[in-house]
Amino acid sequence: MTIQLKELYDTAAIQKLDTAHYMHPFTDHQALGEKGARVMVRGEGIYLWDSEGNKILDGMSGLWCVNVGYGRKSISDAVYRQMETLPFYNSFFNTTNVPAVLLANKLSAISPPQFNHVYFTGSGSEANDTNLRMVRRYWDVLGFKERHTIISRHNSYHGSTVAGASLGGMTDMHAQGGLPIPGIVHIGQPNYLESGRGMTEAEFGIEAASWLEQKILEVGAEKVAAFIGEPVQGAGGVIIPPATYWPEIQRICDKYGILLIADEVICGFGRLGRWFASEMFGIRPDLITFAKGVTSGYIPLGGVLVGDRVADVLIKQGGEFNHGFTYSGHPVACAAALENIRILEEEKLIERVADDTGPYLKQRFAELADHPLVGYADSCGFVAGLNLVRTKADNPHDNVAFDSALGVGMVCRGHMFGNGMIMRAVGDRMIIAPPLVMTREQIDEMITLIRRCLDLTHADIKQRGWLQGE
Helix, strand or coil, X not given: CHHHHHHHCCHHHHHHHHHHHCCCCCCCHHHHHHHCCCCEEEEEECEEEECCCCEEEECCHHHHCCCCCECCHHHHHHHHHHHHHCCCCCCCCCCCCHHHHHHHHHHHHHCCCCEEEEEEECCHHHHHHHHHHHHHHHHHHCCCCCCCEEEEECCCCCCCCHHHHHHCCCHHHHCCCCCCCCCEEEECCXXXXXXXXXXXXXXXXXXXXXXXXXXXXXXXXXXXXXXXXXXXXXXXXXXXXCCCHHHHHHHHHHHHCCEEEEECCCCXXXXXXXXXXXXXXXXXXXXXXXXXXXXXXXXXXXXXEEEHHHHHHHHHCXXXXXXXXXXXXXXXXXXXXXXXXXXXXXXXXXXXXXXXHHHHHHHHHHHHHHCCCEEEEEXXXXXXXXXXXXXXXXXXXXXXXXXHHHCHHHHHHHHHXXXXXXXXXXXXXXXXXXXXXXXXXXXXXXXXXXXXXXXXXXXXXXXXXXXCCC
């Protein structure tokens, strides 16, 4: 494999063209140009190969999305058949297409019972832009034209369009472009390690949820339209909230009559062992954002599951909703999604994550907490994260963190990428979200790789003199 791929691809030439012409997302291009991008050329199951022939275990499912794994010929075939039949037509002009209709019907069938309508977009970012416009239109139609403020959370991620980045709570994104836009405010995230000192996890869950009520009262309940949150924060570092958090959020939303938006771009389509994580956390959202896992990333597709509360107002009272995209309900993307969902159902991948591989991953990942660099390790379904710390303590709240300027997480990520393992760094928290097709044996392989790379990181930073007392 190594020799064959090296013969097929001129890595240096591709890197040169990449540097000259391709602007990457979330990238320091000057730094990338100095070292050159890694060129991915092949995928199969949970593995990738680069242009140099190196085999890599993809612990991030591409970007949280390749749920059914790489190389699914049946999805490629479904895409090809649709492209041969009707490669594109828009959904404007009172027109529809068969794959979009069938997918909307299927999504209504597998989602919680309050969802009977779907609005298609091209991405999760576009879907959250749609949520903002849909929520504000809902309240306008009902005659509450001041009820436009949406509450989100710090360190959340809801996309990188203007509205999506504003809804998100990433300070680095807000610093570029004068964000957030008016009418969006933020509260603290339910991060027990960060803010729960002196409380049990259950107590902290109630406390963190109370920040929503405080913000509602600060803004004025008559001005608050909705609350948006990821069931488990993904890009923020796999922040898994206490079990008490979401039920209390639901109670507060009900108390003040505000809409609840669950951003399930990452959590949906089986990642946590349910079709949608809202079911796991006991909430009844009015809108669900989806993307990524709906097609396993094979073709871009996103959308909003629209609950009856909102759909009934917009459809029966709202007249024309002046919003939409050229690629809403793209027939090829919808065909890919239908086949992807068939695979999830037929191979019972969601049940496997819930009952077998998810609990096994939790068990094996927790074992990494005995490593001298790991201060805390937790998981939920097929997402997991661990904190790299300078000094460990019996109480994780007493762990001593590294100086963030050292970039220990990026050092660790470098050892991961250099040794056949893709594991993402969010500050000094290392996270994974592997494909749902991963077997127990492959989980063992992944944990062995992670531990080896942690050992390499420990030796590296020890040599640099970054460890306590050295």
